[in-house]
Amino acid sequence: MAESKKLTKSIIIDNLYSKLKERYEETDITKAEIHMLIDEFFEEVKDGLKKDQVIELRGFGTFEVHTRKQRDRAHNPKTGAPVTVDTHGVAFFRPGRELKERVWNLRG
Template identity: 35%
Template sequence: MTKSELIMRIGELNPHLFHRDVERIVTTIFDEISAALARGDRVELRGFGAFSVKQRDARLGRNPRTGDSVSVASKVIPFFKTGKQLRERLNGGEV
């Protein structure tokens, strides 16, 4: 599902809301999650999962084309861990 599909689906389920309002709500939620992760905070959505950031240390990698050693800088990456209810739902359990 893309962001625009999500906006359309929420709009269909809530006909009393204008499309521009639904779009603003979805964009605001995504922006707030992104901002929290950029600050290094953890974002937990109960029953769905938790977003966090993890630090990857600098390392020595390889260029797959040439086989030469390449220095890879340390970086911060987003990480998502599914919640228990989502895992159960995906694996056929009742929620």
């Protein structure tokens, strides 16, 4: 069976748990604690974005909020009726140099 290309949070937790146990044999960290740590990390990122802060993770990338201007040409996908989409914020991720270098030849 081919390995899945999807890397879920639970797989990341399992991988981190295995690596920590391997590296620090006497650690007593649990998967539940790793899960809590990851959840708290993402809450910090979401809270920062909600406060319009730029989240910079060196070697990985930058998260920030970009503003989308109001659009009058949008359409309701169910009815086809024209709708106005108000100005709103969207989460934006810009990969860092190290991440770009790691994936550069992935599809080539």
